[in-house]
């Protein structure tokens with residue numbers, strides 16, 4: 651009887667392992683990188699445990715997908731460090747009724763994480779090849795829409811947004827994005843003139859339209875580049 655139970659457990663473990671051999675690494679990532687640095691939001695921890703980050707990195711880097719650093723995704727761009735994705739998701743303070751704009755789709759990982767917690771994610775990527783890849787990768791996330799374009803202009807057709815998250819660093823927060831934020835909304839962006847002097851900034855637009863700005867911590871993001879005017 652006991653032997654049968656052990657065998658059944660082993661089969662169950664193997665089956666789960668076969669479904670997602672990366673589950674244990676995700677658990678360790680959440681425990682050692684995210685909870686260890688003070689993030690407690692249960693929804694954020696849950697989605698970081700669920701979303702298969704290894705599917706968002708180039709195949710040759712899959713084994714490094716759950717390590718404590720950003721990774722290259724081609725075209726000089728990066729997927730952010732897991733802790734930064736968790737921190738930004740927590741600071742954005744989202745709920746299931748929110749329509750969210752993301753600037754800088756990159757791999758699509760941040761959009762996939764947010765998609766579990768909000769109503770809809772609209773995400774814009776300036777590198778056409780990355781936008782195309784992300785569109786394919788995110789096809790199984792029905793509440794994400796990817797567009798190729800210049801984030802400096804925002805997404806006027808879908809505005810206003812409850813939340814805006816910028817994942818490339820502009821020298822200052824683009825006015826178009828502030829204009830496309832709902833009163834009562836929040837915008838999170840790494841801001842700074844160079845990769846060596848950026849800070850993560852949270853803007854709250856009060857119901858009366860006044861802005862409150864708070865610095866969260868120093869960060870290093872790729873620059874938000876300007877699109878060519880046609």
Ligand code: SAH
Nearest residue numbers: 729754756757759760776801817818874875
């Ligand atoms: N959120 C991404 C990481 C983004 S890296 C992820 O989860 O993987 C920043 C991305 O912003 C890059 O892909 C870069 O091409 C893009 N980017 C830079 N300037 C931009 C702009 N003006 N508009 C839209 N995307 C931009």
